[in-house]
Each structure stands twice: as C-alpha cells, then as structure tokens.
Ligand SMILES: [Zn+2]
Ligand SMILES: [Zn+2]
C-alpha cells in the first residue's frame with residue numbers, strides 16, 4: 001500500500017524569538033514578561049489590542065532585557081529615564097534586527113539618540129568644568 | 137293584626153247617612169253593608185277554597201271564577217257604602233285584611249298539602265290567573281277611585297309576592313331563603329327556559345298553544361317584572377357560560393369572539409329583549425335594548441376570560457398556534473369596561489341602569505354579584521397568579537429540562553406580550569422563571585448553542601438563533617441609566633407594574649435571557665470557547681460566517697466585549713494571507729502544507745486542552761515542509777518563529793493498494809501519522825513500535841489503528857500487531873459499491889479467524905443469497921454451477937479455489953446460521 005499525503009492543514013503558534021540561540025523547541029520562553037507592563041511578550045502592551053505586528057518587541061543589546069516596543073518608548077520619552085534600561089540602569093540599546101525601519105522604531109532610535117546627546121553634553125560640560133577647575 | 141272585615145267595622149268607619157242620603161235612598165245603611173259584604177264573600181276564589189281542591193283540579197284548568205254581576209239592589213248598596221274616597225280607602229284596608237287571611241290560609245294549606253314537585257309553572261299560573269280574575273271581577277263593581285283601586289292592587293300584589301317569591305316551603309329554614317328559589321321561581325325558570333329560550337331538551341313536549349303574552353302581562357300585572365328579569369339574566373348567563381365551555385374550551389387556534397357575539401345576537405338576545413320589553417320598568421327604546429346586548433357580550437367576554445385563565449399554561453405551551461386565542465384574550469382584557477358606550481346618545485343618558493348594574497344589585501344572587509368583582513384588574517391579577525402557580529407545578533422543579541424551561545420562557549414572553557403589549561403582566565410572570573433559570577448549571581451553554589446553531593433539526597432552541605438574526609435594527613443595548621433618562625418617548629408605567637418594571641428587559645427574548653445574569657462575562661467566555669472550537673475545525677480559513685455571527689452578538693453584548701475572539705479571527709485571516717505568500721515561495725510540490733497560526737495567549741480554550749501527548753512526531757516529509765515554512769516565516773516575520781501543534785488540523789490522504797485501487801480519506805493528523813508508517817510496508821507493525829517511532833502514547837496509537845481497521849485499511853492480527861489489509865481493501869470497496877451494508881456488517885462478526893479464512897469468498901454471499909431466495913433448495917453442484925454463471929469474473933475467479941474450499945465456505949455459512957442443509961440441499965436459514 002502506498003500512502004500519499006495530499007494536503008496537511010496544520011496548526012502552529014507564533015512566538016517572539018528572545019534568546020539569541022533561538023531555541024525554538026523550548027517552551028520556557030512562553031512565560032517571559034515585559035519588565036515594564038508585566039504582560040507576556042506574546043501578548044500586548046496595555047495600549048494595544050492585537051499582539052504580534054501591531055505590538056512588536058525590542059531586544060536589548062547593551063543588557064539582556066527586552067520590552068514591548070511601546071513600553072520602552074513610553075519609558076524613554078521621560079527625561080528622567082536618562083536613556084537607561086529600567087531594569088538594570090545600563091544605557092539602553094537594542095538589536096537592530098529589522099532591515100526595514102518602521103516609524104515606531106525610528107522614533108525609538110531618535111529617543112535613544114536624544115538621550116545619548118544629552119549624556120554627551122553633560123559629560124562635556126563636566127569635563128570643561130573640571131578643566132576650568134584644574135586651570136584655577 | 138289582621139282583622140276580618142265585619143258589619144260592626146263597616147258601621148264604625150262609614151258615617152251615618154245624612155238626611156239627603158235618607159231621602160235619596162230607600163234602604164237603611166245596615167242593610168246596605170250586609171248586602172255588599174255578602175256580595176264580596178268569600179274574599180277568595182271559591183273554586184280554590186273547596187275542600188277537595190287537588191292537583192287534578194289544578195291540572196284540569198277550570199275556568200277562573202268570576203264574581204257574578206251584582207243586582208241593582210247590591211249596586212245601590214255598594215254606592216251608598218263607598219260614597220267618597222275616604223270611605224273607599226278605609227274600606228279597602230279592611231277588605232285587604234279579609235283577603236290576607238284567606239290568601240295566607242290558602243297558600244299555607246297549598247304548600248302543606250300539594251305535592252309541589254308535580255306542579256309546573258302553568259299550574260301556578262292557573263292559580264294566579266284564577267285569583268287575579270276573581271279580584272278583578274270583584275273590584276270592578278266597587279267603582280273605586282284610582283287611589284283606592286291602586287291601594288287595593290298593591291295590597292294584592294304584595295300578597296302574591298310574599299306567598300310566591302318570599303314564602304318558602306315549610307321544610308326550608310329561614311336562612312335558606314336567600315339562597316334558594318321558591319318552587320314557584322324554579323318552575324318559572326324552567327318555563328322561561330323551555331318557552332322563551334326554546335330549550336327543547338328540558339321539555340320536548342312544550343305546548344305551543346301557551347299564550348305567552350297573557351302569561352307575561354299577568355305576571356307583570358302582579359308586579360313580578362323584576363323577578364322575571366332576574367331569571368332571564370340568570371338563564372342567559374347560564375346559556376352563555378355553557379356555550380363558551382362547549383365551544384371554546386381548548387380551542388385557541390382560531391378567533392371565537394365573533395361566534396360568541398353571533399350566538400348572543402341570534403340565540404340569547406332576541407328572547408331576552410322580547411321579554412325584557414314586557415318586563416322592564418323602563419319603556420325601552422332600541423338603543424337602551426342595545427345596552428343589554430352590549431352587557432351580554434361583555435358578560436360573555438368575562439366568561440371567556442375565566443375559561444382562558446384556567447387554561448393559560450396550556451395556551452402558552454401551544455404558542456404560536458394559540459396566537460388567535462391570545463389575541464382575543466388581549467381584546468377581552470383591554471376593552472374598556474365602563475359605560476361611555478351608553479352616553480353616546482345624550483337622550484339616553486338618564487338610563488343609567490344597565491344589565492351589569494341590575495346584576496350587581498341583585499344581592500340575593502351572590503354568584504352573579506361575582507361578575508362585578510371580575511373587573512379587568514382582578515382578572516389580570518388572577519391570570520398572573522394562575523400562570524405562576526402552574527409554572528411552579530409543571531415546570532420549575534428540579535427534574536425539569538433546561539431547554540424546556542427556556543422554550544417555555546420564550547413562549548411566555550411572546551404570548552404575554554400579545555395579552556398585554558405593555559409588558560406589565562409579562563414582567564410579573566417571568567420573574568419566577570428567571571429565578572429558576574439562574575440556578576440551572578447548563579443554562580449558559582444551552583443559550584449560547586441556541587443562539588449560534590441555525591440548524592432547525594439539531595437546535596432545540598432555534599427560536600433564539602432566529603431572534604439573533606432579527607437583531608439587525610437593534611443597537612447596542614448596554615444597560616445604562618443615562619440612556620433611560622434620555623428616552624423621549626417615556627410614558628409612565630402602567631399602575632399594576634412592579635417598581636423595577638422595565639419593558640425592554642422582559643420583552644426582548646435574548647435580552648431577557650441575558651439579563652438573568654448580572655454580568656455578560658459568563659456568556660462571552662462561552663462564546664469564545666464555542667467559536668474557538670469552530671475556528672479550529674475550520675479548514676478553509678473562511679471566517680465570514682463566524683464574523684457575521686460575532687457582529688450580531690456584538691449588537692447584543694457590546695462591541696468591545698469580544699477582544700479575544702477578535703484576535704482569534706484575525707489570526708485565522710492572517711494565516712490565510714500568509715499561507716498564500718509563503719507557499720507561493722516554497723513551491724507547490726506535494727504534499728500541500730499550510731498552517732493556521734495562532735496567537736497562543738488568546739486561544740486558551742483550545743490550547744489548554746493540549747498535553748505532551750499531542751506532541752507526536754510528524755511524518756518526515758511534513759516535518760521538512762514545516763521547517764521550510766517556519767524558516768520562510770521567520771525571514772518574513774522578523775523576530776518571530778513558529779511552534780507546530782501536531783495534533784490539531786486535518787489531513788487529506790490517498791491510499792493506493794496493490795490492485796491499483798485507491799481510497800481517499802480526510803483524517804486527523806494522528807491517524808495520518810500512523811498510517812504513514814505503513815507506506816510501502818507490507819510487514820506487520822506493533823503498537824509499541826509505532827508509539828516509539830511517533831513519540832505517541834500507546835493509547836492514542838491503538839485508537840488510531842482501530843480506526844484504520846474499521847475502515848478496512850489495516851488488519852488486526854493480534855491486539856498489538858497490525859498489517860495492511862491488501863485484499864480486503866479491494867473487497868471493501870466493492871462491497872460498499874454493490875452490496876447492502878447488512879452484508880458488510882455481518883462480515884465484521886466476532887469470530888475473526890474464521891472470518892478471515894473465508895474473507896475472499898465473502899464476495900459470493902450476496903449472489904448466493906439472491907439465488908436461494910429465488911430457488912429454495914440447491915444441491916452443492918448446482919450452487920457451484922450457478923455461482924460460476926452469475927458472479928462476474930472480475931469479482932471472483934473460480935479458478936483460484938477448489939471445490940472443497942467452496943464447500944467449506946458453504947458449511948461455514950451453515951454454522952453461521954445463514955444457511956441450512958436438508959437432504960444435501962442448501963437453503964436460506966429462516
Ligand atoms: Zn510591555
Ligand atoms: Zn503595544
């Protein structure tokens with residue numbers, strides 16, 4: 001007897017790939033929550049209805065912390081964030097894994113750059129001040 | 137105080153004659169009085185005073201006694217005695233006393249000695265007629281003034297009244313006087329029934345020669361009109377009542393009010409009005425007569441309502457076939473029961489009297505007085521009480537079926553909105569049902585399924601599905617106070633409404649069911665579960681139907697209540713788009729692989745049921761397909777990857793057997809995975825091997841295998857060993873194509889090993905059977921020859937077996953009790 005599979009309609013679930021090694025067989029990542037809104041990455045931030053494309057995530061590159069894009073943007077929009085990761089207080093940077101930049105990602109990039117400029121200016125000022133002090 | 141009239145009295149009351157009198161009269165006064173009294177003796181019809189007075193005498197109807205014409209001398213004596221009105225009035229009072237004594241003596245004697253049961257009305261009437269004739273002829277010669285004459289008549293009438301209407305037979309106590317008619321009234325009622333209402337059943341030998349006019353004018357002359365009217369009303373009501381019981385009980389599927397009205401107009405009212413025209417105090421004009429007609433119809437409606445109240449529970453169950461009955465109940469309950477009607481003609485307005493008033497005034501007929509109590513308010517309340525009572529008795533007990541209760545609930549809503557469109561009664565009757573439904577555990581599931589299943593044959597609550605479809609015009613019905621207060625069409629609630637009455641809450645069937653529960657959430661969860669199941673069983677990604685339904689539900693439950701379902705539907709829609717894109721990329725080489733991609737956090741009801749057992753290995757080719765799909769997905773949807781759910785979905789497979797026969801199946805993935813292992817594999821496989829190979833639980837494997845055995849694709853060698861059923865597969869196909877399934881059923885008998893031995897020969901059985909049905913007995917040689925002739929070569933080749941095998945098969949059929957053998961011939965076992 002020959003068995004020929006003509007058509008296979010299967011079911012799958014999608015998941016954000018968080019771990020760098022991309023261990024797709026592990027189901028452990030299912031429970032990982034966004035550190036800001038405390039909702040699973042595969043769910044949505046508090047402002048979104050549909051998960052996935054409508055509410056993407058951002059993987060930290062400076063540290064190991066990941067967030068919903070909308071959550072980290074909201075955080076970084078506050079000057080008091082100083083561009084730091086809200087979890088570990090290191091400067092927040094992300095993995096630019098998307099070749100086509102969305103408007104929202106561009107916004108994130110602008111915010112991060114803004115904070116960097118602020119930091120650099122602050123450091124320059126301090127250095128100038130220190131130099132001045134040294135002179136006197 | 138009854139003093140018989142005597143000469144002394146007369147002398148005392150009548151003054152001495154004047155001189156003039158003496159001169160004009162040749163007689164003395166004493167003599168005149170004697171003469172007059174002598175003439176008036178014995179103050180009662182002599183024929184009734186005879187000692188031998190008997191039933192026979194009454195029945196013989198002797199001509200009434202008349203007082204003989206007085207002589208000239210007597211006339212003169214009367215004139216001189218009753219000269220002026222004062223004399224006459226004094227005389228009448230005394231005369232009355234004499235009459236009273238006789239009258240009362242007579243009736244006392246009459247009631248004591250007469251067998252009243254034998255008397256009919258005409259007997260009483262004969263006596264009345266005899267008495268009235270006697271007095272009329274007696275009084276006529278007295279030349280009394282109108283006033284004196286009137287006094288005299290009134291006195292006589294009151295004697296009739298006290299002896300015929302009030303006086304009761306000696307056996308009855310005083311207390312019963314108000315409850316029971318006297319024999320006279322009973323006989324009069326019977327008479328009216330026969331002669332007025334033409335009740336030939338009561339007396340088939342009614343006498344057509346009876347002079348009704350004489351009878352009624354006589355009775356009215358002794359002032360019995362009120363009593364006649366009462367009896368007429370009683371009889372009419374009785375007849376209307378029995379007409380309604382006979383013609384309306386249990387009949388709810390057609391209008392009846394017109395029939396009732398016709399009955400009253402044709403059968404009751406004509407008789408009623410003829411007599412009423414004699415007996416009514418008022419000189420009735422036609423329009424006043426119509427008042428009586430209207431009242432009779434109104435009475436009939438009250439009667440109908442009483443009947444319907446008793447029947448209400450069955451009427452509701454019978455809905456919608458009882459719509460006509462319900463509508464007429466509404467008409468009866470809503471017709472204004474007051475008397476504007478009569479005031480339409482101003483000149484009649486002084487006739488404030490009408491039948492209903494007449495009836496209610498008849499305090500001695502207490503059951504008639506009930507009619508006044510049966511006002512609409514009373515009947516509405518009674519209707520509610522009766523229905524609620526019957527609901528508790530028949531429906532709202534622990535053994536009831538939830539679907540039955542919901543069905544009755546919806547019928548109740550629709551029916552009571554007919555009876556009372558304002559919904560006040562409905563609000564009252566549904567409360568106990570709602571309280572009950574709230575306690576039923578399965579009600580949510582029943583309602584949800586009822587709403588979503590459009591199949592009349594499977595949905596016991598199809599009414600709900602229809603109702604949901606009807607919802608189009610309705611906007612979201614979120615219960616909000618603001619909305620209420622903005623309602624421009626607000627009118628005060630009817631007076632008998634309960635304080636928290638709200639029509640919308642009870643009149644809309646779906647809203648009414650949902651509002652039993654305080655929160656919608658319980659429904660939303662059930663919908664999500666049900667739709668989730670449907671979406672998983674959906675193999676063409678076409679969500680149109682589900683979306684349409686969801687939109688209908690959103691109108692009811694609120695637009696934003698179905699977030700999870702929205703995401704689920706979006707998942708399926710996006711999967712469809714994605715499949716198109718990604719399969720276009722990976723080419724269309726078989727097998728065709730596609731997948732529904734779920735947002736796993738939003739399919740709890742589907743995914744929560746999955747366990748490690750569902751995580752079996754896919755056939756390698758499918759695994760390859762999925763991996764390719766997944767990598768395409770990852771490159772297309774940056775940052776995301778897929779996880780396959782092997783146990784969900786559906787697989788189309790094609791099995792081709794050695795003999796070029798192919799069969800197509802659409803099966804679950806586990807079954808597909810199992811049968812794939814038999815691809816090109818003619819050796820037997822064990823449950824254990826398959827279980828290890830597929831990483832599937834032995835239980836699941838066994839279940840899958842027995843499916844394929846049942847389909848005839850595999851053979852069960854032992855409980856744990858299976859092999860492809862190459863030959864059998866061919867045969868099965870043939871069987872299903874050409875033979876009634878009874879044969880295939882018989883083949884799957886319990887004794888597999890023997891069955892297997894003759895498997896190839898079983899194709900012969902239908903031919904054998906039809907052969908033996910036509911020719912009862914056949915020897916083996918004949919059987920063989922005939923089979924060779926009739927069975928087509930491509931179905932069975934006789935070259936492949938020898939005679940002994942065929943004979944063994946026939947003997948096995950005998951053992952199986954399909955055949956029997958007598959005198960070396962086979963025949964069908966009966
Ligand atoms: Zn978040
Ligand atoms: Zn978001």
Ligand SMILES: [Zn+2]
Nearest residue numbers: 063065085088
């Ligand atoms: Zn960090």
